[in-house]
Structure formats: C-alpha cells, structure tokens
Amino acid sequence: MSTTAPALLVLEDGTVYEGSAYGALGTRFGEAVFATGMTGYQETLTDPSYARQIVVQTAPHIGNTGVNDEDPESRRIWVAGYVVRDAARRPSNWRSTRSLDEELVDQDVVGIRDVDTRAVTRRLRTAGAMRAGVFSGEVASRPRAELLDEVLSQPTMEGSRLAEEVSTQEAYVVEPGDHGWSDEPLAVVAALDLGIKTMTPVRMAERGLRVHVLPASAGFAEIREVAPDGVFLSNGPGDPATAASQVELLRQVLDAGIPFFGICFGNQILGRALGFGTYKLPFGHRGINQPVMDHATGKVEITSQNHGFAVDAPVGETVTAPQERYGRVVVSHSSLNDGVVEGLRCLDLPAFSVQYHPEAAAGPHDSAHLFDRFVDLLIAPTTDSAATGGTPTDA
Structure with missing residues (x-):
C-alpha cells in the first residue's frame, strides 16, 4: 500500500466509517452507491455511468488481479471515490501490469480501505443512496461536524446533467x-x-x-x-x-x-x-x-x-x-x-x-x-x- 494514513467515509445522514487511505490523498464528494460485482472492478471504475459517485464494493477482496491496459471501459477512471474492505497487498495475475493502488494514485482517485463495507451497504439499502465524502490524510483529523457540513453542501444526483x-x-x-x-x-x-x-x-x-x-x-x-x-x-x-x-x-x-x-x-x-x-x-x-x-x-x-x-x-x-x-x-x-x-x-x-x-x-x-x-x-x-x-x- 502507498500509505497508511487515516481516512473517513462520511454519509449525509451523519454516519461515519473509519478506515485507511487507499489511492490518492485528499477529499472527494459524490453520491454513495454500492456495486455487487465480485469481479470486474477495473471496468466498474472506468464506467462513465459512475461519474460523481462514490462506489462501495460489496465483494470483500479488491485489487487481487491488478490493473491492465485492455480492460478499461473508457479513457479514465470516473468514480468520485472508492470504498473497499480488504485491498490486495500485491496483485497476482498474468495480465496485470500494475497495482490498483498505483492506478488510483496516478489518476488522483481518493479511496478508503479497511471499511466494513457490509455495514455501509446495509445502511445504503435502508436509507437509500446519499451524498457522501471521502476524506483521507490530514483532512480526516478535522472535526466531523465540519466534514458533514461539506457533504451536505454538495448537489444531489437528482437534477444533475452529466x-x-x-x-x-x-x-x-x-x-x-x-x-x-x-x-x-x-x-x-x-x-x-x-x-x-x-x-x-x-x-x-x-x-x-x-x-x-x-x-x-x-x-x-x-x-x-x-x-x-x-x-x-x-x-x-x-x-x-x-x-x-x-x-x-x-x-x-x-x-x-x-x-x-x-x-x-x-x-x-x-x-x-x-x-x-x-x-x-x-x-x-x-x-x-x-x-x-x-x-x-x-x-x-x-x-x-x-x-x-x-x-x-x-x-x-x-x-x-x-x-x-x-x-x-x-x-x-x-x-x-x-x-x-x-x-x-x-x-x-x-x-x-x-x-x-x-x-x-x-x-x-x-x-x-x-x-x-x-x-x-x-x-x-x-x-x-x-x-x-x-x-x-x-x-
């Protein structure tokens, strides 16, 4: 992993999940949604339909097969943020050319790992998809009330022309x-x-x-x-x-x-x-x-x-x-x-x-x-x- 910096996932209802930084450090906002595929994370990340969304992967192990240059579904990663439970320590696949963590850093995608994604998914299934923010690095130490205010200031997906x-x-x-x-x-x-x-x-x-x-x-x-x-x-x-x-x-x-x-x-x-x-x-x-x-x-x-x-x-x-x-x-x-x-x-x-x-x-x-x-x-x-x-x- 590129970093062990702290990270937070903050939902608009005030729910906060603690984890570790995954990918680039910083702050990203979007609509929190969950994806149930057990494979194809590279295609998910590069699907333009995920623009302005923070994707929660329900499959627990992500990054095992690394990243290659054949599977992207568009010219770049579009997800606003990425949430995983167990990120692979190293990729293991004959088609892999680099790790997912490296790709997230290269494309400036802010993610969070070591999160109980089952709990996040159950929350979203109960309360519905909602605005959210991923905060990693020094920003994660700011008062949570301030972070929530930033989340609540973001536009909703309804009415978004993307x-x-x-x-x-x-x-x-x-x-x-x-x-x-x-x-x-x-x-x-x-x-x-x-x-x-x-x-x-x-x-x-x-x-x-x-x-x-x-x-x-x-x-x-x-x-x-x-x-x-x-x-x-x-x-x-x-x-x-x-x-x-x-x-x-x-x-x-x-x-x-x-x-x-x-x-x-x-x-x-x-x-x-x-x-x-x-x-x-x-x-x-x-x-x-x-x-x-x-x-x-x-x-x-x-x-x-x-x-x-x-x-x-x-x-x-x-x-x-x-x-x-x-x-x-x-x-x-x-x-x-x-x-x-x-x-x-x-x-x-x-x-x-x-x-x-x-x-x-x-x-x-x-x-x-x-x-x-x-x-x-x-x-x-x-x-x-x-x-x-x-x-x-x-x-």
Whole structure:
C-alpha cells in the first residue's frame, strides 16, 4: 500500500466509517452507491455511468488481479471515490501490469480501505443512496461536524446533467474490419455517446456494423450527415429528467422512422421521448448478477446493470404511448428483484431499449443477443419481429 494514513467515509445522514487511505490523498464528494460485482472492478471504475459517485464494493477482496491496459471501459477512471474492505497487498495475475493502488494514485482517485463495507451497504439499502465524502490524510483529523457540513453542501444526483461531461468531444468511427468482420459494413449506426462503454461499439462492430460515435451534444443534422441505418443511445450518468435535448433528438429519430436501440440511459431517454416519466430508485441496481424477465420469451437473463433512475411505465399491459403519435408500447423486460422496468419496445415503430448492459464487460453474456436483434432491425426495418419478439400485431 502507498500509505497508511487515516481516512473517513462520511454519509449525509451523519454516519461515519473509519478506515485507511487507499489511492490518492485528499477529499472527494459524490453520491454513495454500492456495486455487487465480485469481479470486474477495473471496468466498474472506468464506467462513465459512475461519474460523481462514490462506489462501495460489496465483494470483500479488491485489487487481487491488478490493473491492465485492455480492460478499461473508457479513457479514465470516473468514480468520485472508492470504498473497499480488504485491498490486495500485491496483485497476482498474468495480465496485470500494475497495482490498483498505483492506478488510483496516478489518476488522483481518493479511496478508503479497511471499511466494513457490509455495514455501509446495509445502511445504503435502508436509507437509500446519499451524498457522501471521502476524506483521507490530514483532512480526516478535522472535526466531523465540519466534514458533514461539506457533504451536505454538495448537489444531489437528482437534477444533475452529466452526460456532456463524460462524453467524447470529437466524433470517431469504430470499423467492423478492425473486429473480425469484412471491411464492407453490413449497416451504419450513429451512436450518441452519453457515457458509452468501450465494449458497446465493439460488440456492434463484431456483428458487421460501422459505428459513428458522436458527442452527447450532437443534433439531428449531425446524425443525418453519417447517413445511418439506425441510431443508438448509450448508457451514461445523471438524471434523465435533465436530458431534454437528447429526448427531443430521439423524437426526431422516431418521427423519421429510423430504427433505434438504447441501453441504460438510452432506455430512460426512450421512455421520456414516448411521454413516460422517470424517477430515482432508492439505491439503484449496480452489479453483474441482476435477474431480468424477458416477457416475450418467458426466459430469465442474468444481467449487468448500473443505474439509479428508472422509467415509470406500466408492466404487464400494452398501452398507447403518452405521446400518442408513437403508437403502442409494451414493457418488454422487468426486474425479478423489485419489478422495475428493464426494457421497452414499440409495437408500431422500429425501436426498443433495455435498462441493462448487453455488452456485459464485465458480466454475463445472457443478453448479447440484443445486438443481433438490432442488426436484424437494421437489415429489415419494415419487419417489427426483431424488435418486438413477435409479429407487428402482437400484444
């Protein structure tokens, strides 16, 4: 370990957890959330959806496999702070190039170790995700009342607009020829980067799609410029209620009849584009072991998830979208843990979305077929069966 300096995790309800510094020394603020994955900590740290969040790992041993240059899901670590129980004293893996502690220091990420993460998780499950601060080094010796005041002065996740902060600033292209496909693409996709993970366009390129990744600020004209066969909206951080420009953009896509697929934040934006509301979950779904029911097939998929907001739509019935011009909509997937909406499909439009991560890096590959469904939709956009799991008239 780089240091044995003291550290504190302070929650907005006044709860304080003592530990030792992990990574850089200093102070960081964010929303405290817990992630249940037993592997994939490097992918978690570099997932842009965790921006402005302090991540508590429920798995007790973190850092065992070190860090490498192949597994990051974006250009940097995005978590605001990191909380672990037992940090590995040294990494042991043939792919490791450095320790996690070294990586946290290099990227100026303030963390805390030697914390009872079970107790923290139980607190968050009871009281809900809340504002928090990690204080390490000399600052941890300050009066706790002062530290709590600083935590309480921070903004909440509700009302936070973060996609533009994590998005690419320049458009780029992921070619199928670089991922085992012929140089000639099967179809072209415009993917709006709201916090996209590296593996998402790769999974599409592996299936023959040329993916133009565009900044979160891109408008409909920029999408038209790449002449896409379909549009994709990615995962990302923040409150979907703040994504008015992306909602309006998606309505233009739907009005033009362009096939659409969205995941995570993209699912919430589809919900809002159709006229449904969104709301904040008490403590969210974060991990790689989330059971989801596919209502079209009756099958259960174990999924990778990272979201704190959800779509407010009726489960178990076909309804006309509140924005009536989009026709009939059905909740295609729901959580078996708490019944939360995990997917939407339009019965009168070539559009569908899911709340979880079919690219699953790290995580199970139960849902990888959703990329195949998107390809089918692009190749034959007039047949709705690929998007709906049935005929256009199915309910």
